[in-house]
Amino acid sequence: MQPFTYARAVDPADAYTGVPQRTALLAGGTELLNWMRLGIEHPAHLLDISHLSGLKTIDTLDNSAGLRIGALATLNEIAEHPRIVNDYPVLAQACLKAASAQLRNLASIGGNLLQRTRCPYFRSLDALPCNKRTPGSGCAARHGINDKHAIFGWTDDCVAVQPSDPAVALAALDAEVVIASARGIRRVAADNFHTLPADELQRHNVLADDELITAIELHAAAPRSAYLKVRERESYEFALVSAAAAVELDGETIRTARIALGSVALRPWRLKEAERRLQGVSISALDIVRAAIEHEFQSARALPHNASKIVIAQNAALRALQLAAKQANGGMA
Numbered sequence: 001m002q003p004f005t006y007a008r009a010v011d012p013a014d015a016y017t018g019v020p021q022r023t024a025l026l027a028g029g030t031e032l033l034n035w036m037r038l039g040i041e042h043p044a045h046l047l048d049i050s051h052l053s054g055l056k057t058i059d060t061l062d063n064s065a066g067l068r069i070g071a072l073a074t075l076n077e078i079a080e081h082p083r084i085v086n087d088y089p090v091l092a093q094a095c096l097k098a099a100s101a102q103l104r105n106l107a108s109i110g111g112n113l114l115q116r117t118r119c120p121y122f123r124s125l126d127a128l129p130c131n132k133r134t135p136g137s138g139c140a141a142r143h144g145i146n147d148k149h150a151i152f153g154w155t156d157d158c159v160a161v162q163p164s165d166p167a168v169a170l171a172a173l174d175a176e177v178v179i180a181s182a183r184g185i186r187r188v189a190a191d192n193f194h195t196l197p198a199d200e201l202q203r204h205n206v207l208a209d210d211e212l213i214t215a216i217e218l219h220a221a222a223p224r225s226a227y228l229k230v231r232e233r234e235s236y237e238f239a240l241v242s243a244a245a246a247v248e249l250d251g252e253t254i255r256t257a258r259i260a261l262g263s264v265a266l267r268p269w270r271l272k273e274a275e276r277r278l279q280g281v282s283i284s285a286l287d288i289v290r291a292a293i294e295h296e297f298q299s300a301r302a303l304p305h306n307a308s309k310i311v312i313a314q315n316a317a318l319r320a321l322q323l324a325a326k327q328a329n330g331g332m333a
């Protein structure tokens with residue numbers, strides 16, 4: 001690890017005004033310190049933003065229909081917040097299923113969205129071909145071990161997936177990421193926050209170096225929503241596949257459905273065509289619901305070792321939708 005200086009921010013603007021080159025913002029540190037240990041990041045300065053109390057609160061939005069979650073709110077604080085448990089259970093469940101209890105007490109939601117792929121070649125201590133780590137070096141996973149890699153949106157240059165659980169829930173909720181910089185405030189749909197390899201190979205998301213995530217905004221409540229995480233062991237494990245669903249029903253008839261898959265691409269993957277096909281369908285019409293979901297997988301492409309992820313993802317989407325439909329007024333699935 002290379003030497004670095006440490007300073008504390010006292011105001012959010014400290015994170016984007018007069019910041020020296022090669023400064024990294026430190027929130028919970030659960031990702032950043034690992035990157036420094038692995039040689040993925042070599043900051044010369046750490047600016048600790050973790051004491052900015054204004055970025056920690058969870059408040060009702062001015063129009064009272066939604067919620068503003070400060071970027072430094074921890075995953076456990078979000079998972080336990082009564083409004084989120086009742087009105088956005090998919091997000092509470094996604095946060096609760098991430099990492100371990102100890103990590104969730106430190107891990108901020110802003111830092112969670114900025115986590116990078118867990119591709120073992122990317123995170124290796126040895127120098128292996130990885131275009132994300134060393135541009136132009138190739139992609140060891142493309143023809144190497146790729147059982148946990150992408151089935152959507154990959155290119156020969158990178159087949160990695162984004163591992164965040166909360167990001168999948170936020171995509172299904174049509175949440176917005178609020179971003180501040182010296183240029184002002186901008187909002188990015190959670191669904192558009194992460195980038196695909198074809199967009200810009202070295203990036204994971206659209207945040208610029210001189211920008212600070214200040215909050216996540218949730219809009220209309222989604223009490224009928226649920227998160228399903230498929231993983232190799234039941235706790236403290238990243239998702240093999242996950243699915244977030246939010247549904248509005250008239251009796252048994254689906255008025256609207258929103259479904260996002262996780263760990264299938266380098267960004268949460270919304271099933272927009274399936275959502276359109278599901279409108280007006282009975283949630284009990286299993287064959288029709290399944291067919292609507294499977295139709296979306298015409299664009300899925302398996303790698304040599306991960307064809308099973310296609311079936312798992314189809315089943316996860318269906319099951320999450322059914323869990324969401326059963327979930328009236330919150331409660332944990």
Ligand SMILES: Cc1cc2nc3c(=O)[nH]c(=O)nc-3n(C[C@H](O)[C@H](O)[C@H](O)COP(=O)(O)OP(=O)(O)OC[C@H]3O[C@@H](n4cnc5c(N)ncnc54)[C@H](O)[C@@H]3O)c2cc1C
Binds near residue numbers: 212
């Ligand atoms: C062992 C382990 C298991 C895990 N399992 C899971 C899991 O199952 N599911 C899951 O979803 N996640 C998992 N995680 C990821 C974990 O949730 C993230 O590491 C954590 O949320 C990152 O938040 P942080 O506050 O610690 O970020 P930090 O490590 O402090 O920061 C990460 C990056 O974000 C930047 N940053 C942080 N906050 C801001 C901000 N507000 N604005 C701009 N830049 C910012 C930092 O500069 C840095 O580049 C796991 C992590 C570990 C170490």
Ligand code: SF4
Binds near residue numbers: 117
């Ligand atoms: S999948 Fe992406 S992150 Fe993994 S080795 Fe290939 S280029 Fe690197």
